[in-house]
Amino acid sequence: MKLSDLDQSELSGRLKRGGLGFQAGRFSIQLKSSVPSIFRGLLELYGDYPLTTSPFTDFHVSVARAKGARRWYRPQAVFGFNGAFPFAPLPLEHAFPLMEWGLNWCVTNHCHQYLVVHAAVVEKSGRALILPGLPGSGKSTLCAALTGTGGWRLLSDELTMIDPVSKAIIPNPRPISLKNDSISLIQRFAPDGIVSDPVRDTIKGTVAHVRPPASSVDQISKPAPPSLVVFPKYDPTATSELRPLAKGRAFLRLTDQSFNYSILGKTGFQTIAATLDASDCYEYFYDGDLRHAVTLFDSLVDP
């Protein structure tokens, strides 16, 4: 049964009671919230996610209105995890992005059975394309373009999880987070996609989320072998161009972009080495021409 199979009053009832259990990507969560924008966001973006029936849940999370003076004066939302409150509250309007950041935090802080790299990752023809990059490099935009029109499968728009044992990439598809200008860019480029209402003035500027393709959600439990590592660099003044990158450099950049490289130690080193052994490495300078990007990456997996 999927989240969209619940009628709205049942969904809202479960959310308020803290009994909404679903598979939010790789991990099961039990979510409690009476904040209306969380309810709306789930309806809009999480409809294809399976409800869970197991009595075991990976992460117990909540998004609640902050108490005290903040109940009336500029109300705030607070993210709860397993009974603790790991972040400072945010304005109530930011509740949905706050939940998404919170769920990412669950992964970066608690999932050290995988190497977690700050990278988008998509797959086509059985070949995974890893797009590591700092905020602003355009990895989420590329990821939304590839999955929105190019027939690529979304594994993650932000956190690439590599299994040190199988060396495969473990999918964790969740809504793709877009910022500022890239929101309208993607809306024009992939008009069939569902994009949530933008939330303004967050710490990351204006933020909106794209609903992941249903087929990507259906394949949550299907890992993909790494095959391409491409470091995107968005530069509106450049001409779109793909340049081969030496593996030594790619190695250093991937360690920099890994959240738990130092925790995994030797295992982290071996995991990155195996990933790069299996992959071609490039830098991709792009000017925002998403058509060019999709054609180019298609040609890399299906020459």
Add this chain to the structure above:
Amino acid sequence: MANLSGERLPLRDALLDPTRIRVLDLAGWNLLIQQARAAGLLARIHVLCQEHSLIDAVPAEALWHLKSADQVYQAHSRDVRTEIGHIASALKMAKVKPVLLKGAAYLAAGDRAAKGRLFSDVDLFVPKPKIDVAEQMLRWNGWRSKKIDEYDERYYREWMHEIPPMIHGARGMTLDVHHNLLPLTGRLRLNADLIEQEIVASELPGVWTLSPADRVLHSAAHLFMGGEFENAFRDLSDLDLLLREFSESVPRFWDVLFRRTERLGLGQILFFTQRYTAHFFHTPIPDEFTEQCERFVPRKRASVIMDQLFRRVLLPMHESCDDRFSPLARTLMYVRSHWLRMPPLLLARHLLHKSLSGWRKSLTDDEPAG
């Protein structure tokens, strides 16, 4: 005191007798993992499952949570060992004997309490006359003071028993340097010379630890006089492990502990220690020892109240362990910790300062602090 039913506290049961995880169903594991995470004891559960060859009995759903916590524990132990080496070589030049405290001490001494124990910083004791030179040496070797305001600076230097926390510029690990084990302004005071006389060499070169009895008393003083209880259940589990280990490895340990407690004037701390480790973990404490400790019982009425409070605040900070009085109990214990730490006027001033700055902060912060 109320009995703890196993269904409510699978974490305690697993610590007490790891083979009991065999009877847990998935719902039981769901609660165990949540409680262990809240208490910071996931890695300790993993160690116990390994030691009792129980890993195969852990369902896959729960196992990765334990393994992930174990990765962090392994990394912590490795990093802290490195950090201890750096501290030892920095302070060697100044001929200061660094004495590790709490988690770092368990690790350096090879105590069982180090197993699966995470800690976010390293605590160090340096005798007062050596504190300036120690601070200087640490600065020359790359540590610096964390940024704090003038009020907090004064709070540490004049009223507390430590200097403001230091952090290493390159490695990022926090170091708390203490020159006493209890606040200078507190109701209960310790003669730091007595502490220094009984330090023992650790298993790691160039660093010392408190004697076994003092390790117990220091850990207990922290727990039973402190005001923050996020890690209380873990700290109580540490005490249980220390007591069990020392009662076997230290000759006439209970006598030594009792006499040391009297010498340091920490009777009530010892009373709480034996009472609550026995209550929660069934620590095997000799009857004669328990009887001896009766002389440190707080007055009758106070003792009933303290039971009500400790019974709540020592549990893991998770909704499954709370009843409707738990929030009140935490508030009262927080106030008590300040009451024990400062004389009334200073306390009033401190709480006023903290509540005003907290209120201001809550109304001006719209950005996450990270």
